[in-house]
Amino acid sequence: MVLNLKLNDTSTAINTDPKTGTNASSRDTFIWDKEVPQLAQRLRGANHTWVMQTRREGKTVRRKIGDVANISVAAARAQARVIVEQLVQKAAPPDPNTTLKDFAERFLADCQHQWKPATLKAHARCMRVHIVPVLGTMRVAALRRQDVLKWRRGLIGSAGTGNRVLAVLSGLMRHAELLGLRRPGENPCAGLRRHQSDFKAEYLDADGYKRLNDVLCAQANAFPQAVACIRFILFTGCRKGEAKAARWDQHDGPRISLPDAKAGPKSLWMGKPVRNLLASLPRTGSAIFAGDNPKGLEVELSQLWKIVRRDLKRPKLRIHDLRHSFASVAVR
Known part of the structure; x- marks a missing residue:
């Protein structure tokens, strides 16, 4: 059917x-x-x-x-196009002697249109720094689980870095299966447990929100755009990059329609406090918070956040933790 x-x-x-x-x-x-x-x-x-x-x-x-x-869907379409x-083109049968170094270039070229530029850059760096120097001379068809385990034990960096690099290598192996370089279902990375990261997000409680608001009020004149941007993140739970990229022409009544968020198109729905915040802002450029000076906003955010960390006595608090705090409050 x-x-x-x-x-x-x-x-x-x-x-x-x-x-x-x-x-x-x-x-x-x-x-x-x-x-x-x-x-x-x-x-x-x-x-x-x-x-x-x-x-x-x-x-x-x-x-x-x-x-x-x-x-x-995007990744499936990309892989289908490659096949x-x-x-x-009636491509010749894949060379069984293809090395991982050579195939890494093919993998990045074939799959680049399913990733965002920053993701492609990160994957290329994983290949260049962590994968090719150790495994580059091995044949793609010959890579086995014990080789991956030995390579993984020698990785330098945090648990998060190790997990990201393993995911890139696993993707390369899946692509090799699609192109006939490896037999289906023989990905040597499959099933490997991710390293447990010691990273812990920080959350704001009611007192933390109050103290943060006090800092924002005190710094509103010194860092007006950054303060507005932080308040927007607090009210919507969006990512910092999404707030920085938000444009006036994406503002559509009770929402902002982002065409290219981290996971694809996304709508940020805004309650009355957020709509009042946007109504109070001057329109100094195409971007809501950055105007026509995105670097200036980034500098403001960096300077403001140093003050926030100092005054709240929380040196590890990140702007992204506001997103976690928003979600935590939402489920209560």
């Missing part, structure tokens, strides 16, 4: 026969993408997977990309 529906980041598949209305959990249901027509969600009972399917030389070619729960491109 084929359901020709358009995929999006919030689509929900209904595993029902459209003609009879009966449950079709025992059958395969394919929900095809309109942007990449060879891509589909395949529903078989409780299993939801991404697949690429096309015709080649008179035969149906189908490749599993991964679980829907673990791979976003289709290989098939169309």
Whole structure:
């Protein structure tokens, strides 16, 4: 059975026969993408997977990309395009002697359009600093779990760095499977436990919020844009980068529509205090808080936050902790 529906980041598949209305959990249901027509969600009972399917030389070619729960629509589309491109170009069979160093360049080039620039830069640095110097001469097809474990034990840096680097290497191995360099299901990084980070977020209680408000009131004249930006984060729970990027032309009544937040398009819904805050601000440029001087806002934020840490006697408090505090208050 084929359901020709358009995929999006919030689509929900209904595993029902459209003609009879009966449950079709025992059958395969394919929900095809309109942007990449060879891509589909395949529903078989409780299993939801991404697949690429096309015709080649008179035969149906189908490749599993991964679980829907673990791979976003954008990432699935990117991987499907890579597979289709290989098939169309009749690419030669992959060289089994391809080294990890050489394949790292291919991996970054193939997948760059599914990442934001900052993510691509971070992944490239992980390759350059942590992966290629140790594993670069090894054949991609020959990398085994014991090699990954030995490499991981020698990593220098925090637990968070180790987790990020392992995720990048795992992604590279998955891409090698898609391109035929490794057999499916043999990712040597799969199932490795993440290192437990000793990082702990800080939270503000009622007294902390009061003391922070006192500092913001005292510094409003010295750092007007930064104070407004911090209040916006306090009221909405958004990320600092989202607040800095917010523009007046994205302001739409009770919300701000961000076209490119960390996880994609996002709406910041604003209560009356937030709307009153924005109404009190001068429009000095296209950005709400930065105007036309984003570097100036960053300097203000840095200087203001040093004062906040000093006056609250909390030297490790981060601006991002305001987001955690917002979520903590919201669930109470």
